[in-house]
Amino acid sequence: MSEHEQYLAEKEKIDQLLSEGYNIYHAVENLDGAFVEFFHLKSGTKKTLHIRTANARKYFSSIFIQQKSS
Amino acid sequence: MADLSINLAGIKSPNPFWLASAPPTNSGYQVQRAFEAGWGGAVWKTLGDPILNVSSRFAAINFNGQRVAGFNNIELITDRPLDVNLKEIYETKKRFPNHAIIASLMVEPKQEKWHEIVKRVEDVGVDGLELNFGCPHGMAERGMGSASGQVPSLVEKQTYWVKEAAKTPVIVKLTPNITDITVTAEAAVNGGADAISMINTINSLMGVDLDTWNTIPHVAGKGAHGGYCGPAVKPIALNMVAECARNPRISVPISGIGGISNWQDAVEFILMGAAGVQVCTAAMHHGFRIVEDMIEGLDHYLDSKNISAVSELIGKSVPRYSDWGNLDLHYNITAQINTDVCINCNKCHIACEDTSHQCIDMIKGDNGRSYLKVREEDCVGCNLCAIVCPVEGAITMVEQTSMQPMTWNERQAALNSSK
Numbered sequence: 358m359s360e361h362e363q364y365l366a367e368k369e370k371i372d373q374l375l376s377e378g379y380n381i382y383h384a385v386e387n388l389d390g391a392f393v394e395f396f397h398l399k400s401g402t403k404k405t406l407h408i409r410t411a412n413a414r415k416y417f418s419s420i421f422i423q424q425k426s427s
Numbered sequence: 428m429a430d431l432s433i434n435l436a437g438i439k440s441p442n443p444f445w446l447a448s449a450p451p452t453n454s455g456y457q458v459q460r461a462f463e464a465g466w467g468g469a470v471w472k473t474l475g476d477p478i479l480n481v482s483s484r485f486a487a488i489n490f491n492g493q494r495v496a497g498f499n500n501i502e503l504i505t506d507r508p509l510d511v512n513l514k515e516i517y518e519t520k521k522r523f524p525n526h527a528i529i530a531s532l533m534v535e536p537k538q539e540k541w542h543e544i545v546k547r548v549e550d551v552g553v554d555g556l557e558l559n560f561g562c563p564h565g566m567a568e569r570g571m572g573s574a575s576g577q578v579p580s581l582v583e584k585q586t587y588w589v590k591e592a593a594k595t596p597v598i599v600k601l602t603p604n605i606t607d608i609t610v611t612a613e614a615a616v617n618g619g620a621d622a623i624s625m626i627n628t629i630n631s632l633m634g635v636d637l638d639t640w641n642t643i644p645h646v647a648g649k650g651a652h653g654g655y656c657g658p659a660v661k662p663i664a665l666n667m668v669a670e671c672a673r674n675p676r677i678s679v680p681i682s683g684i685g686g687i688s689n690w691q692d693a694v695e696f697i698l699m700g701a702a703g704v705q706v707c708t709a710a711m712h713h714g715f716r717i718v719e720d721m722i723e724g725l726d727h728y729l730d731s732k733n734i735s736a737v738s739e740l741i742g743k744s745v746p747r748y749s750d751w752g753n754l755d756l757h758y759n760i761t762a763q764i765n766t767d768v769c770i771n772c773n774k775c776h777i778a779c780e781d782t783s784h785q786c787i788d789m790i791k792g793d794n795g796r797s798y799l800k801v802r803e804e805d806c807v808g809c810n811l812c813a814i815v816c817p818v819e820g821a822i823t824m825v826e827q828t829s830m831q832p833m834t835w836n837e838r839q840a841a842l843n844s845s846k
């Protein structure tokens with residue numbers, strides 16, 4: 358899988374959680390990439406995605422900034 | 428014609444082109460010929476206790492057919508007694524009252540030494556002083572030049588001593604042989620400098636002769652490090668000028684020096700905050716008359732931009748220079764290959780495949796002819812293909828639509844706030 362395809366796959370996972378009503382509330386970054394934690398306000402469910410590609414790490418942080426400002 | 432005159436911390440000259448303190452400004456004969464050719468100012472070859480030089484003194488790097496891409500010297504300051512230089516400065520100033528003559532000075536870091544030379548030099552009518560805290564070889568071994576210029580407290584103290592005695596504006600010339608030039612620039616400002624200039628030469632060893640194993644240059648089989656200058660140092664000098672220009676604590680005018688060879692280089696330095704420029708290597712390579720093209724080119728450039736005075740250009744690009752953390756992470760460009768112009772040399776493919784992101788393919792067309800194509804989704808916009816491409820216009824970097832701007836600093840602030 359090319360780097361771009363990996364990005365698209367990771368982006369799809371992020372978009373999927375967002376469409377299900379999850380919000381990003383926290384992210385931990387380390388040597389292996391980013392572990393992005395999502396929270397579903399209504400159900401109180403938490404989910405974590407391991408985001409590796411650079412473009413997806415940019416993508417989730419932009420979403421996070423948008424969510425914080427809205 | 429646009430107004431090319433400048434006023435750098437009170438030193439006026441008819442245009443922004445000064446000769447830097449170096450062999451071209453060694454004598455009255457030379458400086459007068461330079462003024463006749465059109466140079467607006469000259470920083471006299473550094474004055475101090477007359478020194479002894481060695482032979483040989485210079486070396487140059489020729490790169491792929493370009494002669495003198497970089498230049499190196501192990502020459503010291505003036506070897507002529509002060510009174511000889513002062514007489515010639517006086518005569519030159521009398522003949523060219525509207526041109527700027529700046530005396531470059533270097534003495535031991537002692538208050539009385541600075542007071543003495545400042546007084547003697549100002550008595551002959553110089554327009555300003557430039558303190559040479561930059562010469563990296565020879566003089567530095569004696570505690571002067573860059574040995575002084577690398578120690579912020581010495582820069583501040585010596586500037587202060589000069590200012591105690593000086594009646595004309597004081598420019599402090601900084602050494603690039605330091606990790607962060609803004610530290611010594613600030614020290615100069617704290618000492619009372621009216622302006623700063625940069626860069627002096629960079630420590631260098633030009634090469635080693637593969638047959639004799641001597642250094643290049645060598646003096647009877649022995650070498651010592653020299654100072655590097657010329658076109659190769661321009662990016663280093665430009666960054667140092669820009670770093671000082673954008674630092675709010677460095678509030679004095681800047682005289683830009685380092686690899687300036689034509690009017691375009693000069694404009695870049697002025698846009699990045701220089702109030703005027705100084706030239707050494709290009710004049711040594713091509714002679715005084717290069718200033719004619721510099722003046723004409725600058726004039727046409729200003730006219731083409733509808734700018735009536737060169738002073739209006741000063742620092743215009745400084746707000747565009749920032750820290751990496753303020754750059755937009757989402758800004759996205761990708762390479763596009765114009766197959767009408769491309770000669771299929773494959774250099775871009777090899778560069779991308781071997782050393783970048785493997786996104787240029789050689790494709791066989793329907794007519795059986797092969798052509799190069801960028802897979803845009805995998806291109807990171809690094810520019811390498813356009814840099815190695817030998818054909819002008821064959822590769823262009825094209826802006827892509829992207830998400831809302833987001834800088835690293837903004838990103839980290841948001842992520843950290845969620846901890």
Ligand SMILES: Cc1cc2nc3c(=O)[nH]c(=O)nc-3n(C[C@H](O)[C@H](O)[C@H](O)COP(=O)(O)O)c2cc1C
Nearest residue numbers: 447448449473500626627656657685686706707708
């Ligand atoms: C041969 C030679 C001698 C120099 N002598 C002096 C000097 O006496 N005082 C000084 O401040 N700088 C001296 N310089 C440095 C130049 O003034 C200038 O800062 C440096 O060469 C960078 O400019 P360039 O790239 O246009 O040459 C000398 C440079 C060269 C090449």
